[in-house]
Amino acid sequence: MHVPDGFINAPVSVAAGVVAVAGVGVALxxxxxxxxxxxxxLAGLTAAFVFAAQMLNFPVASGTSGHLLGGTLAAILVGPYTGVLCVSVVLLVQALLFADGGLSALGVNITVMALVTVVVGYGLFQLVLRLLPKNRSSVGAAAFVAAVVSVPASALAFTGLYAVGGTTDVSIGKVAAAMVGVHVLIGIGEALITAVTVSSVLAVRPDLVHGARGLIKPPRLRTVEASEPKAGPGGPAEPSRA
Amino acid sequence: MGAGHAAGAAHRLYVPGASPVHRLPPQCKLVAVLAFVLLVVATPRERFWAFGVYALLLAAVAATARIPFGTVARRVVIEVPFVAFAFLMPFVASGEKVTVLGLELSENGLWGAWNILAKGTLGVVTSILLAATTEPRLLLLGIDRLRMPQLLTQIATFMLRYGDVVAAELGRMKVARASRGFEGRDLRATRVLAKSIGALFLRSYERGERVHLAMLSRGYDGRMPVVHDVSATAAQWTAAAALPLAAAFVTLAAWTMP
Structure with a gap:
């Protein structure tokens, strides 16, 4: 859910705006x-992709459905900096055109949903990848772990902002428990989608998965020469000239 | 979760017209809207009358722009998730309890719910009016005029321009899945949906590569040519300032009056 106007008080909203501007500046x-x-x-088309992917609802439990947030997915696919830009632009357009998320809360939304998800998600992805053997299934596993943690982490960051600038006296423990509880469930859905998406892109265009660049060699074109080095002159024609 | 809106729906948000509000340069409207929303958020929640005046100000803008009431009301639906959240507040917040209709409610929580409902709704209506009176293309031009980094506005421009295309691609995939008997019922559907998302990413990204090559062959050097410039006169800035100035008086009164 995008944070609306009036949820976080004005000074903290402005402070979060400053953080968001600094973060987006670094990302630029x-x-x-x-x-x-x-x-x-490329970032524009990826932002359009994130926007479209958020429209795809997946069933969670007993008739309720969730949808992708896409921060970790974007960061793994196109890189952390571009990922921050894509999600920030999506949030900006949603606030300006669709009234989804308050304009005064744009800084809060960018900080929580673009900066925190990408930094936590991408950082964790790289860390897990370093610990696992370098193959395709560990990229999927790392993407799963990164996404499953990034969503509750973003909820925790929101709770932190709420503790400083919340407009209602709800005990912070309660807010944290509720936010993290709900977002662990959302995070599992997010993680499943992120992991399978990353693996399926990896299978077709490994060069497009930024997070796994250099880790996995692109599929090599095997020529007849390479696989059957002893093929005589009567064998199939040399494919390298084709 | 505020899903259900298509990126491609952006241009359908605009209500064509030639009112004074429509004709204001986008950068003036953006600054006015942002100032107005910040003033609303900074108003103490105990001053009920102040929020009434804000609503009247927005109604005046809507009337000047000839935006039908029904259009605004239909789009306010976007705030349903946080309305639900606001209704939870009185039950979970701490502090002194009051009894309303036989229910034990937290007084502070009631204030919190009112605060979110009032400020959130005013914010949503403000954004709706902005999008209804300004073409998305001009809105991005306005952001550009406000010195937003070029790269960011370019990304936003590409996102809006190709949002329709990517959303249509997703729609075709949905038809293709349905025509093969797919029905998303439980967690097992995730695999199929995620594969679609993977394919969607590849198609979007490869389209981006083709668009980039097409742009290069037409002389793109990292900057977009300005075809349609929007400059604002002092009179237009003054006209746009009417809304935040009126709101500033209200905020001031709300803070100083007992």
């Missing part, structure tokens, strides 16, 4: 390194 610089002059079209 980093994204140039990840994508150079292709940044605008």
């Amino acid at each position: 610089r980093g994204a140039r390194r990840e994508l150079d002059d292709r940044t605008a079209p």
Whole structure:
């Protein structure tokens, strides 16, 4: 759920806005390194993808359904900096055009949903990947762990902001328990989708999974020459000339 | 969870018109809206009358822009998730209890619920009015004029431009799944849906690569050419300032009056 206006008081909203501007500023610089002059079209299309993927509802339990948040997924696929930019732009457009999330709470939403999810998700992804053997199934496992933790982490970050600038005296323990409890469930759905999505992209275009770049070699085109080195002159024609 | 809106629906939010509100440059409207929302949030919640005046101000804007009441009311549905949250507040908040209709409710929680409902609703209506009177394309141009980094506005522009395309791709995948007998019922559906998302990412990203090459071949050098410039005169800034100025008086009164 996007934070609406009036949930967090004005001073803390503005402070979160400053944090969000700083974070997006760092991401702007980093994204140039990840994508150079292709940044605008590729990050734009990825943002459109995140937006569309959020529309896909998946069943959670007993008739309720959740939908993807996509922070960790975007970070693993296109890199952490570009991931922050994509999710931030999605949040900006949702607040400006769809009234989804308050304008005064935009800083809170970007901090909690773009910065925290990506930093926690991507950091954890890299950490787990370093501990596991370098193969395809461990990339999926790392994506699962990263996504499953990133969603409750983002809920905890929101609870922290609420503790400082909340507008109602609900005991923070209660808020934390409720937020984390609900978001652990959402996180499991998110993690399943993230892991399977990353694995399926990895199977087709391993070069497009930024988080696993250099880890997994792209499928090599095996020529007849390579697989049957002893093929004589009467064998199949050399494919390298084709 | 506020799903159910398509990226492609962006241009359907705009209600065409030629009212003074429609004709204001987008950057003026953006600044006015942001200032207004911040003032609303900064108002003490005990001043009921202040929120009434804010609502009247927004009604005046809607009337000037000739946005039908029904259009605004239908779009306010987006706030349903946090309305539900607000109704929980009186039951979970701590502090002194009051009895309302035989229910033990926290007084502080009641204030909190009112606070979220009033400020959240005013914020949602403000955003709805902004989107209804400004074309998405112009809104992004306005952000650009407010010195938002070029890269960010370019990403947002591409997202809006191709949102329709990507959403339609997702729609075709849904038809393809349904025509093969797929029904998302339980957790096992996740595998199929996630594979669709993976394919959607590949198609989006590869489209991005093609778009980039097409742009390069037309002379793209990292900046988008400005085709339609929107500049604002002092008179237009003053006109746009009417809403936040009126709101500022209300906020001031709400803080100083006992």
